[in-house]
Amino acid sequence: MMRLMLNSVIGVVLMSSTVLAFADAALSPMDIAKREYDEVMRLSPNIDNGRRVYTTCAVCHHPEGWGTPDGVYPQIAGQHRTVIIKQLADFRAGNRINPLMYPFSVPGVLGGAQEIADVAAYVEGLLMTPHNGVGSGAALALGAELYQDNCTECHGAQGEGDANEHIPAIAGQHYLYLVRQFDNIRSGQRKNSDPKMVRQIQGFTPEQEFAVLDYTSRLRPPAEKLATDAGWNNPDFPNFVRDPKRDLQPAPPVTE
Ligand code: HEC
Numbered sequence: 257m258m259r260l261m262l263n264s265v266i267g268v269v270l271m272s273s274t275v276l277a278f279a280d281a282a283l284s285p286m287d288i289a290k291r292e293y294d295e296v297m298r299l300s301p302n303i304d305n306g307r308r309v310y311t312t313c314a315v316c317h318h319p320e321g322w323g324t325p326d327g328v329y330p331q332i333a334g335q336h337r338t339v340i341i342k343q344l345a346d347f348r349a350g351n352r353i354n355p356l357m358y359p360f361s362v363p364g365v366l367g368g369a370q371e372i373a374d375v376a377a378y379v380e381g382l383l384m385t386p387h388n389g390v391g392s393g394a395a396l397a398l399g400a401e402l403y404q405d406n407c408t409e410c411h412g413a414q415g416e417g418d419a420n421e422h423i424p425a426i427a428g429q430h431y432l433y434l435v436r437q438f439d440n441i442r443s444g445q446r447k448n449s450d451p452k453m454v455r456q457i458q459g460f461t462p463e464q465e466f467a468v469l470d471y472t473s474r475l476r477p478p479a480e481k482l483a484t485d486a487g488w489n490n491p492d493f494p495n496f497v498r499d500p501k502r503d504l505q506p507a508p509p510v511t512e
């Protein structure tokens with residue numbers, strides 16, 4: 257009798273976990289990221305805890321969150337919190353693939369929804385670099401025209417993005433990072449691409465792409481979001497050993 261009962265209990269447990277597994281399998285990675293985004297957005301961020309969580313991120317993104325002009329690391333400082341949340345949820349769900357970033361997005365390292373809310377609020381509040389990497393400057397008039405016609409609708413006239421629609425701010429981002437993401441979005445390597453943006457940029461020639469992204473990298477974020485000098489150190493991380501050349505190195509030569 258006991259054994260029978262136990263068997264049926266195990267049976268029910270097995271069945272319900274199978275049903276759950278099926279329910280989860282029915283969710284696409286995009287649905288999973290969306291569910292996490294909504295969950296994070298319902299929480300109130302704790303900035304102090306965000307600073308603690310950011311200790312792990314600082315190893316690559318540096319205490320300042322300024323990224324590198326070679327385009328490997330993006331500037332994340334000052335980005336809309338909604339964008340940071342969406343991107344973290346997307347890395348985690350596999351909608352954006354990057355072997356460096358992925359291991360640090362998983363729950364065992366980054367934490368759960370609350371930690372995402374906290375670290376995103378902390379990063380949004382960081383001052384941005386006044387000296388991001390830019391392009392060659394050779395075709396800025398063409399870049400301005402292309403930007404007006406193709407990008408302002410979503411990213412705003414000053415590249416400020418849209419926090420409510422989690423559209424990234426792209427003003428002041430490193431030029432070579434912009435190029436890499438533009439290519440990843442167009443090719444579909446980045447699975448969280450906005451389908452309308454993909455259509456919009458589909459026909460860009462390399463010359464047009466470099467022109468519009470050079471122009472974008474030179475759009476200035478509002479003065480209050482920028483650090484006053486390129487040697488600024490985030491005082492929250494006094495003991496971090498910094499590369500003295502970190503942001504001062506000129507952007508590598510642009511090959512077009
Ligand atoms: C091992 C290095 C590394 C660590 C640690 C790391 N990241 Fe990243 N992160 C990257 C790289 C590289 C990219 C660029 C990914 C790409 O090119 O698609 C990135 C991209 C991002 C982006 C997307 C920015 C954008 O505008 O596209 C966000 C947001 C981000 N990281 C936040 C974090 C946070 C928060 C942490 C800490 C929990 C963290 N990262 C830890 C390497 C790292």
Ligand code: HEC
Nearest residue numbers: 406407410423424434437438448449450452453456457468
């Ligand atoms: C229809 C709206 C739309 C248009 C038009 C559009 N974008 Fe986007 N763009 C987006 C959205 C939304 C994302 C974020 C997608 C995601 O990861 O969820 C994005 C992401 C990006 C990124 C990656 C930023 C980052 O931090 O990872 C770059 C670079 C970019 N856009 C540049 C441009 C440029 C340049 C143009 C004009 C040539 C343009 N976009 C036109 C909506 C748009």
